[in-house]
Amino acid sequence: MSITIGIDIGGSTTKIAGVHNGAIITPMLVRANDPVASLFGAFGKFIDANSLPLQSVERIMVTGVGASHIGKPIYGLPTAKVEEFLANGLGGLFLTGLSHAIIVSMGTGTALVEASQDSIKHIGGTGIGGGTILGLSSRMLNIRDIELIIKMAEDGDLSHIDLMVGDLTRDLLPGLPPYTTASNFGRISDVATKNDIALGIINMVLQSIGITAIFAVRGIGVKDIALIGKLSVLPQCKDVFAVLRQLFSVEFFIPENAEYGTAVGAALAYLGNKEYKAL
Numbered sequence: 222m223s224i225t226i227g228i229d230i231g232g233s234t235t236k237i238a239g240v241h242n243g244a245i246i247t248p249m250l251v252r253a254n255d256p257v258a259s260l261f262g263a264f265g266k267f268i269d270a271n272s273l274p275l276q277s278v279e280r281i282m283v284t285g286v287g288a289s290h291i292g293k294p295i296y297g298l299p300t301a302k303v304e305e306f307l308a309n310g311l312g313g314l315f316l317t318g319l320s321h322a323i324i325v326s327m328g329t330g331t332a333l334v335e336a337s338q339d340s341i342k343h344i345g346g347t348g349i350g351g352g353t354i355l356g357l358s359s360r361m362l363n364i365r366d367i368e369l370i371i372k373m374a375e376d377g378d379l380s381h382i383d384l385m386v387g388d389l390t391r392d393l394l395p396g397l398p399p400y401t402t403a404s405n406f407g408r409i410s411d412v413a414t415k416n417d418i419a420l421g422i423i424n425m426v427l428q429s430i431g432i433t434a435i436f437a438v439r440g441i442g443v444k445d446i447a448l449i450g451k452l453s454v455l456p457q458c459k460d461v462f463a464v465l466r467q468l469f470s471v472e473f474f475i476p477e478n479a480e481y482g483t484a485v486g487a488a489l490a491y492l493g494n495k496e497y498k499a500l
Contacts (some may be wrong), residue, residue: 222284223279227488228260228269229308229481230287232329233342234451235259237267238481240488247271248481256287264295282487283496285307294500301497303490306343310336310494312486313447316476322445325434327351327452327485333437349429351452357422362415374457377420384408393467402428410422420457423497427452427461435469447474450480 224246229236235253239246249267253259260283268275281295284303294300304328313324314336316356321337323344332346351367359365384407387399405425409418436445447456453475462473478485490497 222410224273224277225279225488225491226264226281227287227303227308227484227486228281228283229261229305229484229487230256230260231287231451232287232293234285235263235285236481236484237263238478238484238488239267239271240485240492241285245478245481245485248478248484250480256290259287260291271438276395280488280491282491284483284487292500296456299499301491301499303487303495303497306332307341307490308483308486309449310334310341310388310486311495312482312484313449313487314338315445315489316478316482317445317451317474319445319474320448321443322447322474323434323437323441323443324447324449324482325332325430325453327450328431329446331433331450332364335437335441337442344441345433347429347433348411349426349433351426353426354452358401358419361418361422364415364419370454371423371455371457373416374420374423376462377414377416378418379417381410381413381417382406382408382421390424396468398468400464404489422453423457427455427458428465429471431462431465434473435465435471438471444471445474446471447476447482449476449479451480453479453482 224239224241226239229398235251238248251263281300282303284305309324309326324334324336329352330348334343358370384404386397386401386403389446
């Protein structure tokens, strides 16, 4: 078996996935502060889990902010770097089956690319993302464990945190139902629990990313938004993006294996003869 491996080396996690005959093989995630350590940890874990001999690996494609630390072939295997925005676009289209969309990579920060069958281009982004959740939670909750923050948020109540349109007026406003957020953290009360605050932080970050993506599609003239990256699999995404979908008449897609979208896209860059830099 000949397999192409894509590795996305992020700020706090490294994602790895194999692609063989158009199918994704065993996507995995490894956490490590050192990008080189996380890359070799992810690669070793992947090879071991799939019982792969090294000679079965046709090409290793690396991308992400940590790829700058990789300067030579991995274990002597053909290795190349892929520009991250290209990988985002290729992975997002492949996982969703869309032909033209805004791909939103939700990681430590957030990047947006316009992707079609003919071109992929970076159109902007925001510094709001997973790093925002961790930073605010550290200050407001004294907690930096993302899994714990997510779990706490599941029992949170936004009525103790956010100010809604219905809190401000009894009149019906065109396009703004009463449950629309008027101000994130604008109603935080003395009875707000840590669970409420955790939900408020996650909700604010996801809403901000969603609205940024909506502004992007309005400027381009498409309605499809594909969400990939670590934050795309948060359980709170379902409710937040369902409301935004209804309010703004756009479509949000969170495909299977969404958090591995950039790693998959890196592998696809080689398989699709896209631009990359051999090491």
